Amino acid sequence: MIVVLLLVTVVGSILVTWLLPVALKSEPPYGVAVDIGIGTVAAVIWALVAYLAVSPLIGLRGVLALVLSAGDAIGLAAVVLWVLRRIKG
Numbered sequence: 466m467i468v469v470l471l472l473v474t475v476v477g478s479i480l481v482t483w484l485l486p487v488a489l490k491s492e493p494p495y496g497v498a499v500d501i502g503i504g505t506v507a508a509v510i511w512a513l514v515a516y517l518a519v520s521p522l523i524g525l526r527g528v529l530a531l532v533l534s535a536g537d538a539i540g541l542a543a544v545v546l547w548v549l550r551r552i553k554g
Contacts, residue, residue: 466531470516471509473535478508478542485543494553503549504542512538 482504486493493500512534520530 466527467513467516470512470531470535473531474508474512474538475505477535477539478505481539481542482546485546491550494550500546500549504545507545508538508542511541 479501482501483497486497486500515537516530516534520526520534525533
């Protein structure tokens with residue numbers, strides 16, 4: 466299950482961090498590669514934390530934990546893009 470979680474998270478975060486600036490017509494302050502790299506690393510770390518630590522604490526198991534952990538992590542990748550743009554100003 467963890468391999469599927471990582472695959473979904475990596476693919477989803479790459480798509481979000483690549484397509485969100487195009488949809489919002491914003492310029493990546495540090496370049497597209499940095500946007501994709503930082504967003505993906507943050508998403509993978511949070512997906513693992515959410516799946517292995519947070520989901521069992523609140524009683525989520527199986528596919529539901531996988532889907533919610535991956536979705537939450539992909540959303541975090543979008544938030545990281547916003548933070549990068551605020552830091553650069």
